[in-house]
Amino acid sequence: MIQIEGLRKAYHSRGRTVLAVDGVDLEVRQGEVYGVLGRSGAGKSTLLRCVNLLERPDAGSVTVDGVDLTALPERRLRRQRQRIGMIHQHFALLSSRTAAGNVAFPLEVMGVPRRERAQRVAELLDLVGLGDRAHAYPAQLSGGQKQRVGIARALAGRPTVLLSDEATSALDPETTTSILDLLRDLSQRLGLTILLITHEMEVVKRICDSAAVMREGRVIEAGRVRDLLARPGSALGQEIFRLGTPPDLPDTTIVDVTLTDDAVGQSFVADLVRRYDVDASILAGTIETLADGQVGRLRIALPGSAEANAAPLRHLRDAGLSVEVAR
């Protein structure tokens, strides 16, 4: 649905050049919720703003729904943008318009006649659960309600793609959850493809099918969230599982075992103890529930050197677990 190829964008200010996006390729499939993560300044917002060409890339192409946006003249680009919804961290609502007026704005831009507009606005506000606040001004709404207006507005043009730049960062955890559930629900009901930027692991876990991690303008890893998490050494895995640095125990092998769906709930540790008579002890571990299943990581200590533990480790690997010797 979204194909980004060789995208590059540099900013020049006061003689300094910042390569905000430095050669990014990304593919977001139809109907998928795709998260982009990375530290502050990694280039996430720039990447997102290049997708609807709010920012014109220096090189590369952006194809949305089969249309190469970088090749379009201004007029056609504006029309194409109406098919791409966008929501913002600080909501970006017009303070001089009511909730209904804000949702009507993109419809006015599209030239939808007044009668039809009113009806569509009512539908959209109902869709986000704000039917009763149509005449409130943004200043009279809570953060969560403002973001709902933002979402209704973004959906006005019946977009195929929704872009979101930290849409929940300004909200409390509960409100975040309700907004995320709304997005997930919309993506399923409307077949919407969502590309979102976030700092919050909760967002990735709760709604993302796929994710990319950016660092200094580049994508350092990308793929399905569960595949990334199952991969030892994944930056995303480290963020989500947070097992910390392994302790330095004498004459002990410490291994990190990553388990996906099938392994969750299996008694592989007990199995190990029984079969090899090793004193395996669990040092740390978490199991995360994702949008499409469970993934966990366990840190296990086995007495003896790695060589001495070759057989038990092989057993774990043979059981389909990914095993990484941490120390």
Next chain:
Amino acid sequence: MTPMTWAEIQPLLWQASIETGYMVAVSSALTAVGGLLLGVLLVLTGRGGLLATRPVNLVLGILINIGRSLPFIILLVAIIPFTRALVGTTIGTEAAIVPLTVAAIPFFARIVETAIREVDRDVIAAARAMGASRTEIVFKVLLREARPGLVAGLTITVIALIGYSAMAGTVGGGGLGDLAIRYGYQRFENTVMVATVVLLVVFVQLIQSLGDLIVRWLSRK
């Protein structure tokens, strides 16, 4: 010389009030249009604007600064040829409107610029993301969102124009300020002096209150 009676003063005050009202109203209206135009252009051509063009922005900025740095009384004289070309005369109320407007436009343009720059960048980005054209962004986003600031700024400008208009007597423009100088100051008619001052204070108060009221109504958000 005996002091003037109230019956003699009253028609003078009435006439002067009308002249002041006329000068201020017409120059305010022209200033509103001109200042908005210039202010919007300043923002659009400025850094990161929708029509960013440095040379145009620079020239506009310099012109506005020149206009703002000239004392009104000097501007009044300096643009006499321009005034004549425009209204065919250099004396009278009509002739006073020209320098008043020329002086107030740059003043208001800067206020317009500031008010529009206050509009959240995110909101502008959001409008662009929704496919809005530049014209739509100017009228439906920038001017609309900046309304409270624009009205507050216009109020300040109108009040400044009342002040400037007092000097319009120099070119026979008439008005309350002129009356105060000719009768109150030069002929020691204290009653006239006090009456004009009271009237000016009332005018300013009324305009400020009206402005505040509109601003409050516009920012009911």
